[in-house]
Amino acid sequence: MYLIDPWANHSRWRERPTEVLLLSAGLVLLTLLLPPLPCAVVILLLSAVAILAGAGIPLGVYLRTMAVPMSFLVMGAATLALSVSVSAEGRLCLAVTPDTLTHAGLVFLRSMAAVSSMMLLALAVPMGEILSLLRRWRAPIVLVELMALVYRLLFVFDKTLSAMMRAQACRLGYRNLRTSYRSLGAVVAALFIRVIDRARRLERGLAARGDQGELRVLACRHPVSRGAIGLILLIHLALVSLGLLVEGGGPWPN
Amino acid sequence: MHIAEGFLPAGHAAGWWLVSAPFVAHGLYSVGRTLREKPETKLMLGASGGFAFVLSALKLPSLASGSCSHATGIGLGAILFRPPAMAVLGSIVLLFQAMLLAHGGWTTLGANVFSMAIVGSWVAYGLFHGGRIVGLPFAVCVFLAAMGGDLATYCTTALQLALAHPDAVSGFAGAVAKFLVILAWTQIPLAISEGMLTVLAINMLTAYDPSQLGGLVDFPQRIARRHARLLTLGIALLIGVPLVIGLLGGDEASFAGADGLVSESIEEQGYQPWCSSLWSPPNAEIESLLFSLQAAIGAGLVFYCVGYHRGQHAKDPERPHDVSD
Numbered sequence: 001m002y003l004i005d006p007w008a009n010h011s012r013w014r015e016r017p018t019e020v021l022l023l024s025a026g027l028v029l030l031t032l033l034l035p036p037l038p039c040a041v042v043i044l045l046l047s048a049v050a051i052l053a054g055a056g057i058p059l060g061v062y063l064r065t066m067a068v069p070m071s072f073l074v075m076g077a078a079t080l081a082l083s084v085s086v087s088a089e090g091r092l093c094l095a096v097t098p099d100t101l102t103h104a105g106l107v108f109l110r111s112m113a114a115v116s117s118m119m120l121l122a123l124a125v126p127m128g129e130i131l132s133l134l135r136r137w138r139a140p141i142v143l144v145e146l147m148a149l150v151y152r153l154l155f156v157f158d159k160t161l162s163a164m165m166r167a168q169a170c171r172l173g174y175r176n177l178r179t180s181y182r183s184l185g186a187v188v189a190a191l192f193i194r195v196i197d198r199a200r201r202l203e204r205g206l207a208a209r210g211d212q213g214e215l216r217v218l219a220c221r222h223p224v225s226r227g228a229i230g231l232i233l234l235i236h237l238a239l240v241s242l243g244l245l246v247e248g249g250g251p252w253p254n
Numbered sequence: 255m256h257i258a259e260g261f262l263p264a265g266h267a268a269g270w271w272l273v274s275a276p277f278v279a280h281g282l283y284s285v286g287r288t289l290r291e292k293p294e295t296k297l298m299l300g301a302s303g304g305f306a307f308v309l310s311a312l313k314l315p316s317l318a319s320g321s322c323s324h325a326t327g328i329g330l331g332a333i334l335f336r337p338p339a340m341a342v343l344g345s346i347v348l349l350f351q352a353m354l355l356a357h358g359g360w361t362t363l364g365a366n367v368f369s370m371a372i373v374g375s376w377v378a379y380g381l382f383h384g385g386r387i388v389g390l391p392f393a394v395c396v397f398l399a400a401m402g403g404d405l406a407t408y409c410t411t412a413l414q415l416a417l418a419h420p421d422a423v424s425g426f427a428g429a430v431a432k433f434l435v436i437l438a439w440t441q442i443p444l445a446i447s448e449g450m451l452t453v454l455a456i457n458m459l460t461a462y463d464p465s466q467l468g469g470l471v472d473f474p475q476r477i478a479r480r481h482a483r484l485l486t487l488g489i490a491l492l493i494g495v496p497l498v499i500g501l502l503g504g505d506e507a508s509f510a511g512a513d514g515l516v517s518e519s520i521e522e523q524g525y526q527p528w529c530s531s532l533w534s535p536p537n538a539e540i541e542s543l544l545f546s547l548q549a550a551i552g553a554g555l556v557f558y559c560v561g562y563h564r565g566q567h568a569k570d571p572e573r574p575h576d577v578s579d
Contacts, residue, residue, distance in 0.1 A: 004354050028360060032264040068356040069258040076261060079436045085424035100422055114260025118360055122353045142286045149300025150346050157308045180315040185454025192305060193462060199301035203294045
């Protein structure tokens with residue numbers, strides 16, 4: 001389930017959060033703003049190359065993460081390709097026209113490119129680096145602190161949950177549908193009580209160490225390379241000019 | 255079911271961000287205020303966010319074969335933590351789902367936060383407390399809240415998708431129907447199973463000593479006062495809304511009685527009355543006098559009963575004087 005997080009910590013670009021964030025966020029925005037037919041293809045290829053060659057993520061991992069939103073994308077695109085209407089005589093008409101097919105194809109392509117660009121940040125930079133970046137950029141402190149806490153605790157709780165579910169499975173708790181629901185209900189309730197208990201113990205530990213209301217950790221400052229930033233801006237600029245060149249000819253999905 | 259990155263056009267994505275922003279800002283504000291008063295609740299909130307994330311990744315046993323569905327945890331979260339906090343926790347959970355699980359996206363985050371953490375949690379919260387006020391059994395309220403939260407999320411998602419991608423022939427309405435039908439395949443079994451699961455989980459939670467939960471699970475006493483307020487508001491609305499509608503209706507005819515309207519329309523069709531009243535009031539003033547006399551007698555009777563019961567309460571030393579205390 002947690003495929004992305006371990007690989008983000010192994011990425012070659014894990015110490016370049018600022019540059020990757022700029023590249024990834026810029027590509028996501030450009031995907032939405034530029035006509036998809038030449039641009040989305042270029043962006044999809046660009047982000048794939050950046051993830052595979054730049055950050056050094058294996059192809060299998062990339063393909064498996066891209067497969068996650070596929071069920072939604074395929075279903076959504078199929079819905080767009082099919083036009084449904086009620087004719088004057090009250091009959092239901094289903095139609096697939098070249099127009100709807102183009103529309104569905106373009107939206108699908110744009111979505112793939114955008115997901116791939118977003119995964120560039122997710123796969124190439126660990127969440128801890130992103131959080132310390134947010135803290136340095138003075139995002140609302142309540143939000144950053146809560147995000148950091150959620151991120152640290154979610155793996156602990158997931159481990160607790162899977163241990164409890166394994167114990168139930170060993171006692172035939174998931175033998176049929178009835179017992180499955182009973183066991184799941186019990187595991188959710190038990191996890192909630194564990195969560196509350198752990199929060200209370202953490203709270204007491206922090207209070208005993210003189211908690212001032214902010215969890216300060218030492219964050220490594222990574223030097224930002226000017227050349228890399230310039231290159232990224234150049235890539236964005238090239239994409240924008242490509243989009244403007246075909247502005248008239250490129251088809252637009254809604 | 256979250257809308258994937260890039261599926262909404264730029265204008266729609268930005269619009270949904272703007273719509274969600276005030277709710278999340280209000281949630282942040284209320285969370286920040288709680289944190290200033292009680293700094294120790296920060297860990298509780300962070301832990302709740304982790305819990306919500308783990309819950310949303312939980313795979314539910316499928317009712318319809320072939321459909322694998324994940325819980326959303328909105329119903330449980332809205333009941334336990336109230337909707338403003340859920341707007342914040344839900345946004346964080348959705349962002350982590352996009353970053354760690356590749357579900358959802360950044361530009362579609364606004365739309366997903368709106369459908370799940372705002373509409374879903376307010377509907378779940380409203381259904382839970384509405385059911386309690388009406389007097390439905392506890393388990394039924396929890397079931398309705400969890401199922402209703404999921405269904406509201408699913409309908410909102412369908413609306414958002416249809417707004418962004420209207421059908422070529424039948425327009426917005428046709429697109430809504432299309433997306434509702436396509437998403438129903440996974441979302442309706444999910445809503446039912448999540449309802450059942452939430453009932454089981456809350457039942458087992460209440461079996462645990464509630465004082466251990468530190469006021470987070472605030473079932474009977476703390477809710478009672480809020481319920482009294484909501485009930486008053488509901489009654490005021492029930493009285494006020496028809497009055498306003500009547501006033502806006504304008505002409506006097508909107509106050510005409512049903513009896514007169516019905517007999518007129520029957521006579522228009524050619525039917526003749528075959529008997530008449532034994533006695534009819536000589537003029538309109540006598541008629542209204544009789545009506546107000548009737549109202550006065552009725553009011554006297556009702557308030558006699560209310561006063562009698564209040565006196566009985568006052569005499570009984572065992573019972574409190576005021577029900578709302």
